[in-house]
Amino acid sequence: MSTLKAKIRADLTSAMKARDKDRAGTLRMVLSSISEAEVAGKEAKELTDEEVTTILTREAKKRREAATAFADGGRAEQAEKETAEAAVIADYLPEQLSAEEIVDLVSKAVEQTGAAGEGMRAMGKVMGILTPQTKGKADGGAVAAEVRKQLA
Structure with missing residues (x-):
């Protein structure tokens, strides 16, 4: 069993003993997604x-998007619930990169590929270098937006 999955399972037990329904519910959903991924395929x-x-990154992104949708729809209570779930999931994700760190990584990647003069055609090259560096540490949309900004 992966150490991260074991930690989530142990934290679920602790949350259940502490009668923290919100945290326990979120951790159950995450463990369910992990189990589903384990049995998917042949x-x-x-x-x-x-x-x-x-999987945790994907689940956190779902929660953030749902919170935004609920907030836009005028359902503040549901948006708060989704935001709280995203915060619980974020406890298990690696430290997220700041905006300045993303800008720095993108400028280094653009420099490394020599893509500065090529414009948007070089986006694939730059993203190919950045994706492994930022996976799980930054939102892909934010990284792609910064790449577009620097290549434009």
């Missing part, structure tokens, strides 16, 4: 910490 497999982090 044969069941044990996920690595990196694969669990990918």
Whole structure:
């Protein structure tokens, strides 16, 4: 069992003992998503910490998007619930990169690929270098937006 999955399972037990329904519910949903990913495909497999982090990132993104949609729809209470769930999931994700760190990484990648003069055609090259560096540490949309800004 991956250490991250074991930590989530242990924290679920602690949350249940503390009668923290919101945290326990969120951790149950996350463990359910992890289990679902383990049995998806032709044969069941044990996920690595990196694969669990990918699932956590996807779940956190779902919560952020849902919170935005609920807030735009005038359902503040539901938006707060989704935001709280995203915060619980964020506890298990690696430290997120700041905006300045993203700008710095993008400028280094543009420099490394020599893509400064090529414009938007070079976006694939630059993103190819950045994606492994930022996976799980930054929102892909934010990274792509910064790449577009620097290549424009």
